[in-house]
Amino acid sequence: xxxxxxxxxxxxxxxxxxxxxxxxxxxxxxxxxxxxxxxxxxxxxxxxxxxxxxxxxxxxxxxxxxxxxxxxxxxxxxxxxxxxxxxxxxxxxxxxxxxxxxxxx
Numbered sequence: 001x002x003x004x005x006x007x008x009x010x011x012x013x014x015x016x017x018x019x020x021x022x023x024x025x026x027x028x029x030x031x032x033x034x035x036x037x038x039x040x041x042x043x044x045x046x047x048x049x050x051x052x053x054x055x056x057x058x059x060x061x062x063x064x065x066x067x068x069x070x071x072x073x074x075x076x077x078x079x080x081x082x083x084x085x086x087x088x089x090x091x092x093x094x095x096x097x098x099x100x101x102x103x104x105x
Contacts, residue, residue, distance in 0.1 A: 020045065 020042040029036040029044055 023041045023045065025041050026038040027041050027044065029039050
């Protein structure tokens, strides 16, 4: 499986390189605050993909951290409920022991 992942990664890199080599024209980039003249289209595409990866990573990271926090909260609540349930079971047994000893005596 690891060999397949490496092969797939290399194929993706190769396709990306071919795609970028075919799109090496010069373009003007006008951002809101800055204007760049005659920038290679491949550079703009790499920057855009990189920025998209970073934004996706940030969103995924925040989602994962929120899910872990919720999971931790649910585990703590579950542990408290199990302890409460065990205590209630023990209370019922203790009451029966005291009731039966009073009837015998």
